[in-house]
Amino acid sequence: MFDLSGKIALVTGASGGIGGAIATRLHAQGATVVLSGTRADALEERAAALGDRAHVMACNLAGEGEASALVGRVQEELGQLDILVNNAGLTRDGLTMRMKDEDWHDVIEVNLTAAFRLSRASLKGMMKRRWGRIISISSIVGVTGNPGQANYVASKAGLIGMSKALAQEVASRGITVNCVAPGMIETPMTDVLNEQQRARMLAAIPMQRLGTADEISSAVVFLASEEAAYVTGQTLHVNGGMAMI
Amino acid sequence: MSNDIADRVKKIVVEHLGVDDGKVTETASFIDDLGADSLDTVELVMAFEEEFGCEIPDDAAEKIVTVKDAISFIQEHS
Numbered sequence: 001m002f003d004l005s006g007k008i009a010l011v012t013g014a015s016g017g018i019g020g021a022i023a024t025r026l027h028a029q030g031a032t033v034v035l036s037g038t039r040a041d042a043l044e045e046r047a048a049a050l051g052d053r054a055h056v057m058a059c060n061l062a063g064e065g066e067a068s069a070l071v072g073r074v075q076e077e078l079g080q081l082d083i084l085v086n087n088a089g090l091t092r093d094g095l096t097m098r099m100k101d102e103d104w105h106d107v108i109e110v111n112l113t114a115a116f117r118l119s120r121a122s123l124k125g126m127m128k129r130r131w132g133r134i135i136s137i138s139s140i141v142g143v144t145g146n147p148g149q150a151n152y153v154a155s156k157a158g159l160i161g162m163s164k165a166l167a168q169e170v171a172s173r174g175i176t177v178n179c180v181a182p183g184m185i186e187t188p189m190t191d192v193l194n195e196q197q198r199a200r201m202l203a204a205i206p207m208q209r210l211g212t213a214d215e216i217s218s219a220v221v222f223l224a225s226e227e228a229a230y231v232t233g234q235t236l237h238v239n240g241g242m243a244m245i
Numbered sequence: 246m247s248n249d250i251a252d253r254v255k256k257i258v259v260e261h262l263g264v265d266d267g268k269v270t271e272t273a274s275f276i277d278d279l280g281a282d283s284l285d286t287v288e289l290v291m292a293f294e295e296e297f298g299c300e301i302p303d304d305a306a307e308k309i310v311t312v313k314d315a316i317s318f319i320q321e322h323s
Binding site for chain 1 (some may be wrong): 291
């Protein structure tokens with residue numbers, strides 16, 4: 001099950017905790033994986049650990065033109081792009097009353113606009129081959145909201161809305177478009193929490209533990225697979241029961 | 246040569262939209278007469294680009310409504 005042999009996958013933000021796990025799992029299922037991100041050293045290290053079928057294409061998605069150039073490069077060097085995982089994301093937290101335009105813009109640009117541009121650039125080839133998977137990593141807060149993260153929450157909710165629209169546009173061509181919405185996951189992003197914050201968070205999680213990056217990548221592998229061909233426009237919540245929606 | 250282009254265009258339309266070639270007249274509109282949806286028209290433009298090795302920019306693609314529009318554009322740009 002979930003055999004991805006012969007598929008070419010692009011994972012953005014692959015130097016991060018969740019992105020790295022996604023790339024690793026897609027690779028383990030047989031896919032050729034392109035790891036993208038801004039930290040070339042970390043990507044090279046990860047790709048070297050994977051061995052064959054792992055490529056590094058560093059890219060800063062903040063710039064206009066970068067996203068489509070990245071997809072172009074994948075297609076040029078590897079022939080095609082079958083699975084796009086929009087995972088790259090950043091936070092610039094702050095109360096709305098104090099949030100600068102720049103903090104809003106930077107987060108929307110990388111988390112949402114780059115995902116849009118990457119998706120747009122990937123579609124042509126996917127439509128021609130009548131097969132494609134676009135999976136965006138949203139977040140539980142994109143559905144529930146979270147104080148201090150108006151920009152991040154907007155970007156993550158935006159991914160869900162965009163995926164639903166796009167899913168309807170291309171469903172007839174064998175392309176599925178879905179989101180995975182992680183809850184609280186053990187990553188550098190949650191490592192910064194203090195004990196008190198951590199305890200409060202755990203109290204809200206029926207499973208009483210944080211999730212792992214691997215548990216997110218399992219959901220991505222499923223959505224990328226042939227077995228998930230009839231699943232589109234959906235958001236798969238992986239959150240230990242923290243929100244049941 | 247121009248007939249050749251017209252024939253190749255019509256062949257792509259017939260294959261892509263699965264319609265009878267008798268229906269693919271020059272004045273036929275892809276959407277109104279041949280049952281294409283908007284995504285089909287995007288794909289037709291992609292197929293024309295591939296067949297004729299040309300680039301059809303988005304603003305030009307929007308103006309390609311009938312079979313004749315496609316043939317004319319390709320004749321002018323190939």
